[in-house]
Amino acid sequence: MTNKLLSIKIADPYAEAFFQLSLSLYIKNNDPDLFYQLIFDIQDFLKLLKETPELDNFLKNPLNSNILKKNILNKIIENKFNLQTINFLNLLIDKKRIDTIQTIGKIFLEKAYEFVCIKFVEVWSTIELSQKQQENLIQKINILLGPIFSEPSVQFYKIQLTLMLDTNLLGGLIIKMGSKIIDLSLRNELQQLGKKLDITI
Secondary structure, three states, rough: OOHHHHHHHHHHHHHHHHHHHHHHHHHHHHHHHHHHHHHHHHHHHHHHHHOOOHHHHHHHHHOOOHHHHHHHHHHHHOOOOHHHHHHHHHHHHHHHOOOHHHHHHHHHHHHHHHHHHEEEEEEEOOOOHHHHHHHHHHHHHHOOOOHHHHOOEEEEEEEEEEEEHHHHHHHOOOEEEEEEEEOOOOHHHHHHHHHHHOOOO
């Protein structure tokens, strides 16, 4: 058995256990937001390990005690992640499986994505969007994605906005959903007008 297959075999029961916990919390509380929170926690933790290899190496090092690992980890994530996620990561440390968290996280996310439909939408604007503007934007995106969200395999869905500022747009928005880009910026309108008038903008 290759190392990769062995890693998957070890990781799958933990990923399945956390997935079932997430589902049970959703069913018990009838609140998909908690389910989403656990998904985003795992996404953010995998991103954290990728961006800080020192932490990744520290957690994988068998010479570091479980107590030390949990103390360091909890200081970093205690105010950022849900308690269920923190408890799960601490369990992996106790079971000496934290070194397989990337594989566990990937399997968990695959299971979660099969159950829900989460669309990650990036939005660039010249100014910060108010909560009301964000809600209106989500409603419009809902209409665009309606056929996808209405598929029988979709249990429930969520649109996750990532907001970014770009003063070069002059005004309006740029919306990116996967490979699809909707350019509603004033800069784009001026560029299109410039092309018609044979003017470089």
